[in-house]
Amino acid sequence: MLNWSNEQINIRKQQIEDEFEEAYRKWVVTLPEGEERKAVYEALEKAKQLRMKIFQEKMQHEISLIVKKMENIPALLMYKSVFQKKVFEKFHPDIDEELLSLLLKNGRQIKQERFMYEDIAPLIYLDAKINGKKLQYEHIVIDEAQDYSPFQLAIMKDYAKSMTILGDIAQGIFSFYGLDRWEEIESYVFKEKEFKRLHLQTSYRSTKQIMDLANRVLLNSNYDFPLVIPVNRPGDVPTIKKVESIGELYDEIVNSIRIFEEKGYKKIAILTASKQGAIDTYDQLMRRQITQMEVITEGNQALKEKIVIIPSYLVKGLEFDAVIIEDVSDETFKDETQHAKMLYMSITRAHHDLHLFYRGNISPLLEERDPSAPPKPRKSFADWLITDINDPYVEPQVEAVKRVKKEDMIRLFDDEEEEFVEEAFEDDRERYYDFHAWLKVWHRWAEMRKQLDEKS
DSSP states (O other), X not given: OHHHHHHHHHHHHHHHHHHXXXXXXXXXXXSOSSHHHHHHHHHHHHHHHHHHHHHHHHHHHHXXXXXXXXXXXXXXXXXXXXXXXXXXXXXXXXXXXXXXXXXXXXXXXXXXXXXXXGGHHHHHHHHHHHHOOOOOBSOEEESSGGGXXXXXXXXXXXXXXSEEEOOOGGGOOOTTTSOSOTHHXXXXXXXXXXXXXXXXXXXXXXXXXXXXXXXXXXXXXXSOOOOOEEOSOOOOOOXXXXXXXXXXXXXXXXXXXXXXXXXXXXXXXXXXXXXXXXXXXXXHHHHTTXXXXXXXXXXXXXXXXSEEEEEGGGOTTOOEEEEEESOOBTTTSOSSHHHHHHHHHHHTTEEEXXXXXXXXXXXXXXXXXXXXXXXXXXXXXXXXXXXXXXXXXXXXXXXXEEEEEOTTOOOSSTTSOOOEEEEEXXXXXXXXXXXXXXXXXXXXXXXXXXXXXXXX
16 A cells, blocks of 8 residues: 555656646746746745645545554454455356355354354454464474365464374365365465375274275275275174164164173264264163163263264264164265265274164165276266276276256246256366266276286
């Protein structure tokens, strides 16, 4: 602002100089030498200096008023002012209407000073930009980093001379604000050669048999997750059992609890798909005379009893001697990245024993697949493939642009024509990441097939 005001003063100064030169040619040069000419020249010179002084004083006064106003704008007030339709449309004229609606809805809460966890990072950012950073740390250690957004990690990097970031992408179950790939922060937060990535793949928590099952989920997800290397601690193979009814399910859970108690386990977890499922399971086991039980429905509850009934999405970071997962069907754990992460994370909560149950069909994430077959494409991009994925010598390709049915169209009559729209493959973030993660897995399979072909 000060630079701008100095530019304006220089521009105005030049204008006044030009006007003075014009007046000098018209009124002074035409007069004969003498006192009268000298008096007119001095009057013009004084007028020039006065006009310049008045303009500078006015400019400085205006600038000081603006600066004074800005000194009293806290980050909180500035953050509230962002959530206006005119602001979003100014910086993003083609903003999606649904996204704009969500932002304005959040803005109404923010104006009432009802903040969410996600508001903390932008508030810290604004405060630092307006008032300067008040703190700096020698070193910051971040655990469970997959649950932070690139923006949150970038903010913390600004406050640290160095950082250690620990996490497991395969356990990033909060996809709406977490990381899908480490590359998201390696390209956005850090400059090249500013970081060093280390893979810690050895697991000391669970038995080899439990970790083998967890790795099966990662392999079946066809995503480029690093596999876990278990220490050679043997145990029972996890049991996967089909039940025909909900009553049979609870009877089998009771049997599993009895088996675990006979083995002397002190902490047993029963993982459900939902909060209501945990409450229902608790009621059913109470009727079957199971005691020393508690149901966990919120993330901040303390674990006190021997048997804990808890939804899978709340079990992150917890460990148990034995775990029962009451539903591993294809309805609960679909062939999707987030479901693969949730199932992997649920399985790896168990130290010694694991029992799984399902009704209907088992999750495709737990199927035993032929290792010689190519990785199975995800539904998100399977229809876009235009090459034979069984040929290890031809890299899979997808259509760049495709005509697809308009999803939000409602047909009033059976004979009404369906609307189609042109859609680029890269328009869908999930589809794009799914394909490129799958492609890495496919390349590993192709190399293996080529080596087998050479040997034969």
